[in-house]
Amino acid sequence: MSEQAERHKPSSSEQLMGFLDRSAGVKDLWHFLVGHRVPRWVNPLDFLGAVSAFLFINQVITGILLAMFYDATTTPVGGATAAYVSIQNIMTNVPLGWVVRDLHYWGANAMVVIVFAHMLRVFWVGAYKKPRELTWVVGVLLFSLTLLFAFTGYLLPWDQQAYWATMVGTDMPSYVPFIGNWLLELTRGGQWLTGVTLTRFYALHVLILPAALAAFLGTHLFLVFRHGISDVTSAEHKAQHDPVLRKRLVDFYPTTVTQMQLTIFIAAVVLLILALTFRAPLLAPADPLNKAHYQPIPAWYFYSIYFLIDWVGRSWPQQAWFLSPFIIIVLPALIGGLLFGLPWIDRSPRTEPRARPMFIGGGVVGVAAVVLLTYLGGGLAGGVSSAVVQNPTFAGNVMPVFQARCQVCHSGQNPSGGLDLTSYASMKKLGVVTAGNPQQSLLYLKITGAVPPRMPLGGPYLPKGTVQTIANWIKQGAKDN
């Protein structure tokens, strides 16, 4: 055989590609996915969807690893349950188990944030408009699935936080008219939260939701590739009639794909730093009788609803019984309807933010409201108002803190340390407050931790603002006002 002929003999990789192309048409697929040209500089915010997809892959990998050691049963094991003990085992005995759990925990939190940010970006550039309506609708579905993932995963460690947050969360559907109780029993598998609920949530979390999310993600990606990225498409259109612009276009692969991969790499590094720095929490084992008087708080992404329920309850205690279902059912349904219907509500073909002030304005107000309510709810999660009050009163600002955070122990026949915090007179008996001087008041020194043990015993401790409010009250004479 001559040298010439040997050079024309296809290499084994070329043969493999030829085979794959004949049998599966991979060249067309490849061309469909990456065979287009895009502007040289793509806004990094356009990579948020890619980062979301990466986070989902992180959840799948770490989730499968966790499933190898996790035990989704409530069989009692020495004062705890098999589920709780298996998580402890992952965190302490399994090699790198803590890294896997922390990556899963921080990946879940990051996914809620990044998917939401991705939605905001799409909203800002108007990329949900014709012909991308379905891409948007599937995207909103993916966001809902992300929240459902977070909610079902929250229960699995079966600690106090998991148990009581899920007790509250699963009771919410009971306010749906007519079928509420039916929904409640379907979710819990009974009247209360039990091992049946845990098994059910586990099956949802590792079987149903991943399958649903993968299917919708596939649909979403297919639609994205079918229509192209919206601002990239408009740049391409301009370039059609502009030779200078056309020269500035680069191949999507490998230039843009490399930028995308770089963004994902940065996200992965941030995720790893978070996971290595901050431990995923594991509280005391779930106690269905709550003998330790744990105060239930929701996960941070539900703080806004948490704050609203609390706010109406305190502002209109007599009307709260019908305002509360409004917040639990009607408000989320309205927001969901608005999100799903957005492409048909905002029908104008203009996509520039400046050309649609009504929608951008509404979106900004809505997002600001969610952020503010989440912040306020975070203050509440300490159980008390975290706002600093300059001229506090005993009845209005100090007593509510005592009631919410101290009286569990400091009340009754034998109050802890002999200190009874149920009234002004009983508090004064022990002389824990020196009027005008917080630094000489045992009450202040205890809640700041200057005199250990820090109160409330075992935490969570009072927010800084609350401590400052109590300090202000002592400075101003610690009066019974």
Place this chain on the structure above:
Amino acid sequence: MDEFGGHGDAWADAIFVRPRYRRREHTLVKTCTQCGRPFEGEGDLCPRCTLTAPRENNVSPEETALAEPVPPQPEAEDPPESMTISRRRFLSTGLFALGGVMGVGYLGLALRYLLPNTAPRAVPPRRVGSASSFPVNTPVLTVVEENGVEDGVFVVNTGKDFVALDFHCPHLNCPLNWYPGVDGIGRYICPCHGSQFTVTGDHVAGPAPHAMWKHEVQVKNGQVYIGSMES
């Protein structure tokens, strides 16, 4: 046929519809030859006219070529339009009907499987202590087991009789705490959303929709017995 003896990327065209070529065509606004409305897309007819147009306008040249030549039918033997149903229509309706029946079957199976049996199961009353061990107007948290699930119940001696109150708040099922010394006697206060109840479980304030849930309670031979939750 292409060099490999197959249809080349024809199937890819069919599945992916070559979005880039498609999109450029879409941007061309044409005028419908039938109704005169502007539209974007392929062909000479707007989507509405395409739908209402007679069938032959819809058939692509290849399809016409592939189709078996149909012998002309004598017109007089055609049944009236309202009574006919095309073979295609019959098959597609049947396809979806059969698939739908299977889907509904699996869905019903899953729902019934997942819903717990709600048939009332009588829970034997459980002794929680002697009547004299409950001080007046001071709730005591006791534990009752119902269908294998432990449940916290406040037992209250009102001085006249006994009341057994479920310790889950009727708002969103948070665990209620008893605070003595509020209003002279005390109140149950929800740590989550601040609902408040009197010592006998009546709703005083907060978002709870009604009073605390009660359990059956009996006093026999000086002993207090607690049964299942009253509905």
